[in-house]
Amino acid sequence: MTTKVSSSKTMAEQRRSNRSRHTKFHVFTTVCLIAIIFTYMFNTNTFVSNISFNFTPNTTIPFLSVNLLDNQTFIVNQLKSTSTLHNPVLIVKEVIVQKSVSEDDQNPLVPPINLTKKQRMSWFKNKLPEFDMLNSNQEFEIRAKEFFQDCNVRFFMTWISSPLRVFGKREFLAVDALFKSNPESCLMILSNVMDSDFGFQTLKPIIDRGFRVQALTPDLNFLFKNTPAKSWFDHIKNGNRDPGEIPLAQNLSNLIRLVVLYKFGGVYLDTDFIPLKDFSGLRNSIGAQSVNSLGNWTRLNNAVLIFDKNHPLLYKFIEEFALTFNGNRWGFNGPYLVSRVVEREATELESNFTVLPPLAFYPVDWTRIGGLFLRPVNQAHRKWAETKAAQIKESSYGIHLWNKQSRRFRIEEESIMARLISEHCVICKFFKKSQRLSHNSFSISS
Known part of the structure; x- marks a missing residue:
């Protein structure tokens, strides 16, 4: 009996010992696995980003x-x-x-999903006071008038974003190219983020070379005053108008470009538009994005706008924005807006307004924009790239890069973009490992 009990105890101790060794083995294996994962994540930057x-x-x-x-x-x-x-x-x-941060998520006032219209309006009313750009900036008018003295052409861009969205190298390239082709002009970037020490340091390489560029927080009360935009703005702030699900920054940009041209006159450019020519010869123009087989435009775009101060068509654009605003349809308050207004007002605009062909600002369709960034893969492809680059250089005022489609592409050596940028930049920061592109790196066949 004693022997049997002793044997049972021995077996139980062996089982406990085995379980202990088994547990220790699992712990050791787990620790090793965690160490391996930790090392891998750190070396691939995954650890830092999470x-x-x-x-x-x-x-x-x-x-x-x-x-x-x-x-x-x-x-x-x-x-x-x-x-x-x-x-x-x-x-x-x-x-x-x-x-x-996604480019489409430039607005810090993005409402929660699945809200009803009434809930969204209430949410925006409560959140809008936190959006500092909606506050009055009484220095804007004075600073703007002082800045625009003795400018050959007044250029405007907008950069309405959250503090997490940086004015990156694609945007910097647009500014760089602008002063290569329009050195005596002035550029004002209407922005709640770039009007800061960070914005100044970003633009300093351009400023240090004597070019006139300034970021300034817009005063919406001043810009919207005595225009139909004022009523729309008041309704949005009071929670009486649905801002919609589209980021508010996008629609504010659509409106601000209209009112700033109406108040000052000049040229508006999107930050993904690369200028290639002098704009001083253009007046009261907008570019066609597409045409039909007869050469008649089928859609206009508002990425580039050239207008005199107080032009009546600008007023009609602003009026259309305020009356028909829809914050739930992409492009409705932008490209589609200018298209429907110009079509409706066509008979009254012929003497003081011009629609330029797609080659002027949109030489490549948004569905094919990626082709501009790719290195030629063979001789035939290289010859085509040289011909296309020469055509754009000769006939286009610039290229809209359709950043939503092209932002994932880097500019590869010998690509069409590389050929164009090599001759249309001042500082020439470039999208490759070396970060720079020599002016002599590429040649364009005539």
Whole structure:
């Protein structure tokens, strides 16, 4: 009996010992696996991009130039090899967050999904006071008038975004190319984010070369005053008009470009439009995006607008925006708006307004824009690229890059974009590892 009990105890101890060794083995295996995953994630930057830190979005990054903001591998390697940085992980997180924000999500006032119209209007009414750009900026009118003295052409861009959305190298390229072809002109960037130390540092390479560019927070009360935009703006702020599901920043940009041209006159350009020619010879024009077989336009676009101050067509655009605003249909308050107004008012506009052909501003359709960025794969492709680049250089005032479609592309060497940029940039920051493109890197066959 004693022997049997002793044997049972021995077996139980062996089982416990086996379980203990088994448990220790599992723990050891798990620790090793976690270590492997941790090492892999760190080396591929996944670890950094998945950690949440509290940081101030407006913090500047003085040691990083604009053309490096998208190069995560470079940034991590730089931080690993630099011992003087006080908080490198925080800086890396800031850059990665800035890169990861969608271009379509420029508006910090994006309502929750699945709200009813009434709920969305109430939500916006409560949130709008937090949107600092809606506050009055009494310095705007004075600063704008002072800035535009002695300008050959007044250019405008808008950059209405959350602090997490940086004015990147694609946008910088548009500014760079503008002053190559229009050196005596002035560019005002209407922006709630770029009117800051960060914005100044971003634009400083252009300013240091003597070109006139300034970011300024717009005063919407001043711009909308004595126009139909005022009533629309009041209804939005009071919660009596549905802003819709489309980001409010997009529709504000559609409206601001109209009112700023109405108040000052000049040229509006999207930040993904690359100018190639002098605009001083253009007046009261808009570009066709597409035409039919007879050459008649079928759709206009508002990415480029050239108008005199107080032009009556601009007033009709603003009026149409206020009366028919729909915040739930993409393009309804933008390209489709200018198209339907011009079609309706065509008979009264012939003497003081021009519709330019697609080749002027939209030489490549949005469905084919990726082809401009690719390196030729053979001799036939190379010859076509040279011919297309020469055609654009000869006949186009610029190229709209349809950034929603092309933002994932880098400009490859010998591509059409590379050929054009090599002759149409001042600072020439470029989309490749070297970050620069020599003016002599490419030639264009005539």
